[in-house]
Amino acid sequence: MSLTNKILLGMLLGIAVGIGFNLLIVVDEASNLPATPLGVWLQTVVIDGVLDAVGQIFVASLKLLVVPLVFVSLVCGAMALGGHSRMGPLATKTLLFYMFTTALAIGLAMGVAALVQPGAGVDMAPLANYTTPASPSVKETFINIFPSNPVQAMAEGNMLQVIVFSILFGIAISRTGGEVGSSMKTFFEQLNEVVLKMMLLLMQLAPYGVFCLLAKLFASIGFSAIADLAKYFFTVLFVLLLHGLVVYGSLLKLFTGLSPVIFFKKMWKVAVFAFSTASSNATLPVTMRTVEHDLGVDNKISSFAVPLGATINMDGTAIMQGVATIFIAQVYGIEIGAAGYLTVILTATLASVGTAGVPSVGLVMLAMVLQSVGVPVEGIALIIGVDRLLDMVRTAVNVNGDAVVSVIVAKSEGMIDESRFHNMKLNAEVDPV
Numbered sequence: 001m002s003l004t005n006k007i008l009l010g011m012l013l014g015i016a017v018g019i020g021f022n023l024l025i026v027v028d029e030a031s032n033l034p035a036t037p038l039g040v041w042l043q044t045v046v047i048d049g050v051l052d053a054v055g056q057i058f059v060a061s062l063k064l065l066v067v068p069l070v071f072v073s074l075v076c077g078a079m080a081l082g083g084h085s086r087m088g089p090l091a092t093k094t095l096l097f098y099m100f101t102t103a104l105a106i107g108l109a110m111g112v113a114a115l116v117q118p119g120a121g122v123d124m125a126p127l128a129n130y131t132t133p134a135s136p137s138v139k140e141t142f143i144n145i146f147p148s149n150p151v152q153a154m155a156e157g158n159m160l161q162v163i164v165f166s167i168l169f170g171i172a173i174s175r176t177g178g179e180v181g182s183s184m185k186t187f188f189e190q191l192n193e194v195v196l197k198m199m200l201l202l203m204q205l206a207p208y209g210v211f212c213l214l215a216k217l218f219a220s221i222g223f224s225a226i227a228d229l230a231k232y233f234f235t236v237l238f239v240l241l242l243h244g245l246v247v248y249g250s251l252l253k254l255f256t257g258l259s260p261v262i263f264f265k266k267m268w269k270v271a272v273f274a275f276s277t278a279s280s281n282a283t284l285p286v287t288m289r290t291v292e293h294d295l296g297v298d299n300k301i302s303s304f305a306v307p308l309g310a311t312i313n314m315d316g317t318a319i320m321q322g323v324a325t326i327f328i329a330q331v332y333g334i335e336i337g338a339a340g341y342l343t344v345i346l347t348a349t350l351a352s353v354g355t356a357g358v359p360s361v362g363l364v365m366l367a368m369v370l371q372s373v374g375v376p377v378e379g380i381a382l383i384i385g386v387d388r389l390l391d392m393v394r395t396a397v398n399v400n401g402d403a404v405v406s407v408i409v410a411k412s413e414g415m416i417d418e419s420r421f422h423n424m425k426l427n428a429e430v431d432p433v
């Protein structure tokens with residue numbers, strides 16, 4: 001069986017086993033702990049023991065690859081572009097496209113939510129013990145892009161800072177020229193091959209990792225919360241699917257003429273990684289390799305656009321924020337108004353720039369958005385019960401958005417190998433470098 005199929009099987013089995021455990025474990029209402037000896041054993045030994053350990057090791061192995069892969073690959077890309085006059089326009093185009101898709105996503109979300117009215121008639125009291133997350137200011141966000149210490153940026157996994165440092169480093173190598181320049185160039189190109197080989201090795205863990213993450217998650221997920229918040233939950237889910245499939249498919253077709261079906265077939269496994277880790281950052285190695293290897297985007301674009309997207313482009317997250325803002329405002333009986341809608345679109349688009357793609361960060365950003373239109377931030381406590389499941393789906397949308405924009409920008413620059421895009425046999429997880 002191919003590795004991709006094994007990963008899919010891992011996902012399906014993980015969900016099935018998780019739901020099975022969920023049904024088997026009878027929870028004591030008062031203490032919220034398993035009530036039977038079997039339940040206690042399953043919870044402590046299997047779920048919180050084995051599944052949790054293997055899941056965490058898998059996520060660690062993905063994260064392990066992020067900094068080396070982004071650094072080495074981006075240095076190679078920047079080296080190749082060097083002082084190329086296209087670099088500025090290329091970066092600007094990518095950035096604007098990311099913002100455009102995010103604004104589109106949140107606009108769509110708020111439009112649908114205004115029609116569905118998810119919060120109308122809902123009578124809920126927010127959790128009392130919820131503390132509001134602190135969120136950074138716009139000024140801090142901007143200053144934070146510029147690294148003062150590259151080692152610290154890498155140690156903390158601060159992607160924007162790593163991106164800035166890698167680009168400068170790559171340009172410096174290409175400007176150095178001569179013997180030093182060319183031997184450094186060879187060195188980084190070879191290092192890139194080694195890092196990719198390491199990725200292929202660690203990918204063997206993926207089916208087991210995906211299985212464990214999903215089994216643990218579905219074993220402990222509270223399905224009853226979904227019933228209480230059904231309207232909110234399904235509105236977000238509907239807009240996520242609409243944006244992820246219809247909007248991205250149309251944008252791809254419109255701007256590149258390439259087939260959305262092929263695109264989604266190739267991105268499917270990336271979506272599975274995003275779904276099971278709920279982190280665009282942890283999925284980054286797989287996204288980057290798939291965009292470059294399977295979709296044929298030139299390294300000069302993918303090495304820059306994909307890591308940038310993982311940090312600043314979160315359309316799925318913006319969708320949750322759009323619906324959540326309207327939902328919470330309705331529950332509290334607050335009218336946002338037309339100006340409020342615009343403020344939400346602007347704040348959510350900017351908020352996504354300053355936050356990294358890690359699980360649940362969308363809630364921190366939501367705090368910024370709610371504050372901007374004067375909706376009580378404690379309202380976040382209303383939706384927290386169903387957020388994990390939505391987080392998984394929106395992360396899958398986020399990474400697809402990064403890939404769509406990368407393909408569109410690459411096509412507009414003539415930097416996509418369309419024979420690779422159309423070749424269905426290519427498989428980044430198993431093909432050698």
Ligand code: ASP
Nearest residue numbers: 279280317357358361362
């Ligand atoms: N988990 C999402 C991501 O990594 C961010 C979020 O919506 O919380 O893309």
